[in-house]
Amino acid sequence: MKEWIERAVVYQIYPKSFQDTNGDGIGDLRGVISRLDYLKELGVDVVWLNPVYRHSGADGGYDISDYRAIAPELGTMEDFDELLAQAHARGIRIVMDLVVNHTSTEHPWFIESRRDKTNDKRDFYVWRPPYRGGVPNGEQSMFSGSAWKLDEATGEYYLHMFAEKQADLNWKNPRVREAVYEMMRWWLDKGVDGFRMDVINLIAKPDEVTACDGGPHRNGFNGPMQGAYLSEMNERVLKGRDVLTVGETGGVTPSEALVYAPLDGSRLTMIFQFEHMDADAGPKHKWTDKRVSLPKLKQVMARWQTELRGRAWNSLYWNNHDQPRVVSRFGCDADEESRTRSAKMLGACLHMMQGTPYVYQGEELGMTNYPFASIEESLDVEAIGAYRELVIEKGEMTPEQMMAAIRFKGRDNARTPMQWTAGKNAGFTSGTPWMPVNPNCERINAASQVGDPDSVFSFYKRLIALRHELPVVCRGDFTLLMPQDEQVFAYTRQYEGETLLVACNFSGKTAALDDAAKTRGKRLLGNYPDAGDAGALRPWETRVYLL
């Protein structure tokens, strides 16, 4: 593991919701440039930018129509170059989103591909004839409904594992792979510092998934060729370059992680696993408002810590642009005291583990979920599709149940504008924001937190600094304490004779600590002004000690 990556903390920016500078209500690249000093103050090392490429508006930029152009609403390539230069001048690296499982149906490759069956780009995508007059098989889109769409021009179906406008590329075609690698080299030559790779474990679909056999919905993730494609990508693009790569890999197990992100650097630097994000799933998958069971969450987190140890590298995240706000999900946003305490507690719990922490914009302020009242307020293709399927078509959930689930888990919660100030539109825009600003911006905003030593922001700043300062935070062996406890998440990290003790209360009630978890030694961090009783944690309390 490269030393800078071992100590790095990444900040994720969803540019459309970060900072608008020209009053059109949409965040832009100049907005990101204008906030680089804020990121410097926080102390992060790397920024991951969600897609900034030209797109067709179906899925928040994940439907790319030109990999080498900036979306006009976000700015120009000159703006991008300036952002890169200005970030580098501050010692901040830039990691781009790489979306190559699919392109937009407006991408020139697809426009050519769909024209007829013999054109040069036909095999860039997955085309199949009808099976007995209908869809080739029962494969389902991640956004509800069939994953096959009939295209009138040739009478064949194309595969789209996400929205209809997101056509899956055919990775079996070596020309597709080379075209992707060439594009990646183009960005790296420009000076970007790596890639976050969207659904990268979906590119090597097993043959059954695309078979024209009327078969059932199967799982297209983690196909047999995955390792080979990633080795090839490494060989042709990444090898010899000082980059950070992180693969988004839903459904992977720790043993599969060893295939994707081995420590020898032969494939990816690390992956995003999803097991802890699925720990609170119910019978309708993510669509539930049920709270997570803490023993289960701990078991998942601990397993990833121990099973990757010395073999592969973890990423650490509670939040991203696809997840609800963690303080509302695993903490408590009911009152200000609980919100700030639980936001800090969740930060400490995650950041003191081994791996690379990711902070999603606004997480460092303890931003919360948004009070969506009805489905008409949802902008996200996932929520709209799920509502249609589960409420309207199948009647498996009532509108009230589904809205409760969308409020608790919907992706739009992450995408409301960043809260900079208590003023108009939270200082995000002088115009009309593309998405409503959370009304709680009056009490939750950066302006009030940056200079306040007791703020969530200052606490995150301290967490990031601790990782930079203490080798035990980067390298220590992880041991889970009190695994069955329903309130306490406690663990130790051990490195070269030093022990870090982290104790967190995931509840609003006092919680007793076992002997092994009793706080002792030197207090590094806490979210109460005083040390308190060594054998008990107060509501939402966190303590970090060096023994």
Ligand code: TEU
């Ligand atoms: O997400 C991949 C993915 O599997 C999502 O469907 C995820 O399960 C869901 O958002 C959780 O609610 C990536 C991107 O992060 C997402 O924003 C895109 O919509 C998707 O790929 C398609 O590109």
Ligand code: CA
């Ligand atoms: Ca703008």
